[in-house]
Amino acid sequence: YVYCQVGQRGYNAARVLMSHGFGVRNLDGGYKTYKQAKYELKNIALVASTKEVPTSVATAVSNLAIVEVDARGLQCPGPILKVKQEIDRMENGQQLSIQVSDFGFSADIAAWCKNTGNTLVSTDIQGSQVVALITKGQATATGQQLPDLSKAQEGVLHETKDGATMVVFSGDMDKVLASMIIASGAAAMGKNVTIFFTFWGLSALKKRAIKKRGMAKMFDMMLPKGAQSMPISSMNMGGMGAKMMKHIMKEKNVDSLETMIGKASDLGVKFVACTMSMDIMGIEKAELYDFVEYGGVATYLGDSEASNLNLFI
Numbered sequence: 001y002v003y004c005q006v007g008q009r010g011y012n013a014a015r016v017l018m019s020h021g022f023g024v025r026n027l028d029g030g031y032k033t034y035k036q037a038k039y040e041l042k043n044i045a046l047v048a049s050t051k052e053v054p055t056s057v058a059t060a061v062s063n064l065a066i067v068e069v070d071a072r073g074l075q076c077p078g079p080i081l082k083v084k085q086e087i088d089r090m091e092n093g094q095q096l097s098i099q100v101s102d103f104g105f106s107a108d109i110a111a112w113c114k115n116t117g118n119t120l121v122s123t124d125i126q127g128s129q130v131v132a133l134i135t136k137g138q139a140t141a142t143g144q145q146l147p148d149l150s151k152a153q154e155g156v157l158h159e160t161k162d163g164a165t166m167v168v169f170s171g172d173m174d175k176v177l178a179s180m181i182i183a184s185g186a187a188a189m190g191k192n193v194t195i196f197f198t199f200w201g202l203s204a205l206k207k208r209a210i211k212k213r214g215m216a217k218m219f220d221m222m223l224p225k226g227a228q229s230m231p232i233s234s235m236n237m238g239g240m241g242a243k244m245m246k247h248i249m250k251e252k253n254v255d256s257l258e259t260m261i262g263k264a265s266d267l268g269v270k271f272v273a274c275t276m277s278m279d280i281m282g283i284e285k286a287e288l289y290d291f292v293e294y295g296g297v298a299t300y301l302g303d304s305e306a307s308n309l310n311l312f313i
Contacts, residue, residue, distance in 0.1 A: 003027035011259055028082075029074060029253055064094045072101040072129055075254045077185045079105050080112055081263070083134065084188040087118065092137040095121070100130045108185075109134070115189045163192040163307035165300065170313055171200030171224065172233035173242055173257055179313045180260035186309065187267040194303040195264075196295075198274035201313075202281065203230060204261065205273055205288045216282025223281070227257040265291045272299055 002017070002024055004010040014026040067086055071079045079100045086096055098109075106123045109132045113120040119135040164186040168179050179195065187193045197205055206226040224230045235241040249256065255263065265271065271292045278284070278294075285294070304310050 001025050003030060005030045011262060064091060067096045069096065069098040072099055073253050075252055076102055076104060077181055080108055080185060080188050083109065083112065087136050090136045094136050096134045098132050101128060103130060105130045112189055163303060164309040165304040165307045166195045166311045166313060167300065168195055168197045168201035168313050169199055171203050171230060173230035174232045175313050176201065176204045176230065177257050177260065180257065180264050183269045184260065184264045184267055187264065187269050194270040194272060196272045196274060196300040198277045202273060202277055202283055205271065205292050207289045208287060210284060210286050212282060219282045227261060
């Protein structure tokens, strides 16, 4: 188990350890968030109904447990990602209760359940928090699971477009930050997400510096060294605006851009770097994150054909 003050150093340490074969768990948000939210998981046995039900159904219900998650202190998209992580580990028909301090969560969880085939049983505002109860899968009033209608019927061809693609052209931190939030949310809803980074947006994928010569060196001197040094699109004020924004994000328990990029990759988001832009701007593979893939416009268009959401940022 790894932890630090706000989660970033713990996350980086966990990635290093995992790359060496260790089984690692990082405390998301760090011990500051843990102290504030008192995050814990509890298994509480369901109370059996007094109504007479078939023995097989009664046995199954009695063996299920409610999973309780306290995600107070986490900002969007943190609570939704927590829900997805827990739901993925739960049995069909099992329930999850989550407490969140972000009031936008009421609308978010309703949309998430609708798009992922899960059941939102209730949402309540209790003081300064939102409490939601979710059942994994779709259930009737009697608790029986509905058949999975998402699977194609035999002999019937179903064409679906359930992906999301983005072109990140901007080299501004706030715009790339927005793209990571949308991408993580889309991935949490089960979409296949591809982000195509081109021109100035490639700076967000830089992880390490390498020696360069000629025009490539000149580009390197003028471009941000990575996500941590990107400017903001408005009120940058020579970098002061970006520092102020990072400070506020840290105070509000919002993940840094670097952390969001890593979490998006962990969720299965596909990062594609435009090779033509890399050649023009003197950017090499050795500079970028290891999970980055490489391609051209055909790669992006191929993925966009299977998408119902396309954004240019």
